[in-house]
Amino acid sequence: MMNMLQMPSRTQIAWIKAALFALCLLPALRLALGWHNDTLGANPIETITRASGDWTLRFLLITLCVTPLRRFTGLNWLLRLRRMLGLFAFAYGCAHLTTYVWLDQFFDWMAIAHDILKRPFITVGFAALVLMTPLALTSNAWSIRRLGGRKWQALHRSVYGIAILGVVHYWWLVKADVREPMLYAFALAWLLVLRAWWRELERRRQQAVPPPVPAYKGRVIRIVPTGK
Amino acid sequence: MLIQRPSDILPSEITPRARFEDRRRFLRDAGLLFAAGALGGALPSAEAATNAAPKLGPLTASPFSTSEEKTPYKAVTTYNNYYEFGTDKSDPAENAGRLATRPWTVRVEGFAGKPRTFDIDELLRLAPLEERIYRLRCVEGWSMVIPWVGFPLASLLKQVEPLGSAKYVEFVTLYDPKVMSRLPVLDWPYAEGLRLDEAMHPLTLLAMGLYGEVLPNQNGAPIRLVVPWKYGFKSAKSIVTIRLTDKQPATAWNKAAKHEYGFYSNVNPQVDHPRWSQATERRIGEFRKRPTLMFNGYAEQVASLYQGMDLRANF
Ligand code: HEM
Numbered sequence: 001m002m003n004m005l006q007m008p009s010r011t012q013i014a015w016i017k018a019a020l021f022a023l024c025l026l027p028a029l030r031l032a033l034g035w036h037n038d039t040l041g042a043n044p045i046e047t048i049t050r051a052s053g054d055w056t057l058r059f060l061l062i063t064l065c066v067t068p069l070r071r072f073t074g075l076n077w078l079l080r081l082r083r084m085l086g087l088f089a090f091a092y093g094c095a096h097l098t099t100y101v102w103l104d105q106f107f108d109w110m111a112i113a114h115d116i117l118k119r120p121f122i123t124v125g126f127a128a129l130v131l132m133t134p135l136a137l138t139s140n141a142w143s144i145r146r147l148g149g150r151k152w153q154a155l156h157r158s159v160y161g162i163a164i165l166g167v168v169h170y171w172w173l174v175k176a177d178v179r180e181p182m183l184y185a186f187a188l189a190w191l192l193v194l195r196a197w198w199r200e201l202e203r204r205r206q207q208a209v210p211p212p213v214p215a216y217k218g219r220v221i222r223i224v225p226t227g228k
Numbered sequence: 229m230l231i232q233r234p235s236d237i238l239p240s241e242i243t244p245r246a247r248f249e250d251r252r253r254f255l256r257d258a259g260l261l262f263a264a265g266a267l268g269g270a271l272p273s274a275e276a277a278t279n280a281a282p283k284l285g286p287l288t289a290s291p292f293s294t295s296e297e298k299t300p301y302k303a304v305t306t307y308n309n310y311y312e313f314g315t316d317k318s319d320p321a322e323n324a325g326r327l328a329t330r331p332w333t334v335r336v337e338g339f340a341g342k343p344r345t346f347d348i349d350e351l352l353r354l355a356p357l358e359e360r361i362y363r364l365r366c367v368e369g370w371s372m373v374i375p376w377v378g379f380p381l382a383s384l385l386k387q388v389e390p391l392g393s394a395k396y397v398e399f400v401t402l403y404d405p406k407v408m409s410r411l412p413v414l415d416w417p418y419a420e421g422l423r424l425d426e427a428m429h430p431l432t433l434l435a436m437g438l439y440g441e442v443l444p445n446q447n448g449a450p451i452r453l454v455v456p457w458k459y460g461f462k463s464a465k466s467i468v469t470i471r472l473t474d475k476q477p478a479t480a481w482n483k484a485a486k487h488e489y490g491f492y493s494n495v496n497p498q499v500d501h502p503r504w505s506q507a508t509e510r511r512i513g514e515f516r517k518r519p520t521l522m523f524n525g526y527a528e529q530v531a532s533l534y535q536g537m538d539l540r541a542n543f
Pocket residue numbers: 046049050051052053054055056057060093096097100122125126127128129162163165166167169170173
């Protein structure tokens with residue numbers, strides 16, 4: 001048991017991934033059932049828009065929790081779940097956009113273009129989703145190989161900016177009660193500060209190491225001043 | 229604008245709503261109010277017995293009523309903006325039960341010849357109760373059709389004899405931190421205001437009921453304003469003071485965000501809210517959005533109030 005937690009086998013990882021996949025689908029399933037049974041309240045389209053938006057942001061933040069969780073627990077295999085979580089954030093983001101374009105605006109492209117240009121909260125949400133697209137497209141082993149680890153990492157660091165845009169999007173759309181967006185803002189701030197702190201620690205560590213002594217080849221002739 | 233001819237049978241009697249509340253509250257409140265069975269007659273007793281909120285009556289129909297399909301009672305009473313009881317649409321229905329609507333008085337004061345305090349039960353008898361089926365357009369882009377019960381605000385204001393110097397009317401609503409939110413979401417107590425001519429307009433209603441019954445708490449019991457050509461937030465709920473003033477009163481949402489919510493807040497599809505378009509609306513229960521009408525479809529009655537005014541500047 002202990003061993004499985006520390007270092008699960010390939011099959012065990014596969015099972016964990018399958019279970020996580022099913023778990024991530026639950027919010028969507030609940031909405032689909034609610035729509036079917038008409039239990040989403042008086043304004044079901046609004047309920048779906050909001051729930052899908054909520055889950056986009058939540059999955060983004062959950063994805064950002066993987067690295068801290070891994071470092072605090074030492075469970076390195078957690079990293080292998082990160083890609084799926086990030087892709088779920090994107091999937092819910094796409095569902096959110098689809099709800100807006102289809103159910104809410106009903107393909108009124110003029111109204112949609114107007115919204116994107118004129119409503120700051122929509123502009124920001126749209127920017128966030130656009131920026132998520134290259135990350136989703138490069139979330140595979142082939143892309144990592146193709147780009148090289150360094151470039152790939154640089155690209156995927158934009159997730160921090162995307163999460164900030166997501167929180168701003170939420171903050172700007174509420175009318176007066178900013179408690180919930182504030183909760184997300186605090187969570188995100190904590191995740192970002194943690195990373196900044198790690199970077200700082202790493203910088204200090206590198207500075208503290210004395211510069212390496214150059215190694216000379218051949219004989220060393222010591223020059224000793226004479227007493228004259 | 230669709231105007232329905234007055235008829236003897238009220239639409240709310242033709243379309244009874246689902247009834248689910250408990251009988252005990254009915255028994256408690258029934259003593260305080262009149263049931264239609266006693267005054268208006270003609271209601272089957274079985275229906276009265278399972279009825280939760282007491283019936284109001286007798287009601288007269290109004291030529292101002294629309295014949296559009298009414299929003300179901302359940303949606304009208306579970307999808308509410310009443311921030312004192314929480315900011316989610318479902319919060320008021322869950323929390324407003326704590327509000328005690330008796331005893332209740334409404335003070336009518338300010339620039340009036342005969343300012344005084346009215347008891348709610350007196351108000352219920354002050355003028356003939358009418359059923360008014362109005363469109364309600366929320367600033368958030370959704371709308372409903374609600375059969376209100378009440379009488380014109382003008383009937384009450386005339387009782388206190390407004391002075392010539394009175395130019396505006398301020399509405400102050402209950403703020404009771406014992407049963408309401410203590411969070412400073414808005415500057416409590418919630419206050420709203422109208423110009424005196426808007427307040428005296430025959431469309432402006434003081435509502436004490438909906439669907440032929442006493443107003444549920446989440447809809448602003450025991451007495452609220454209904455101004456159908458303005459965005460919903462202008463129609464203050466659970467009113468305790470009505471004040472005639474000579475200056476434009478400060479209003480809650482305007483204080484919270486003055487670039488977003490103006491004093492007039494007339495429904496206007498041409499003037500967008502900074503955060504969303506006002507050109508269309510979703511009627512609750514419908515799938516596709518529909519175009520929003522100028523003055524929420526009441527232009528014929530109220531456009532003259534704003535003759536010569538720049539409605540973009542006076543949003
Ligand atoms: C194409 C881009 C997007 C559009 C057009 C869009 C549009 C919307 C709309 C119309 C709402 C509902 C506003 C209301 O009910 O008043 C909303 C809510 C929301 N959206 Fe987006 N959004 C987009 C992208 C995103 C992204 C990328 C995220 C997350 C990172 C996100 C997170 C949210 C959240 C958290 C809410 C609030 C949910 C709630 O009220 O509980 N949205 N969005």
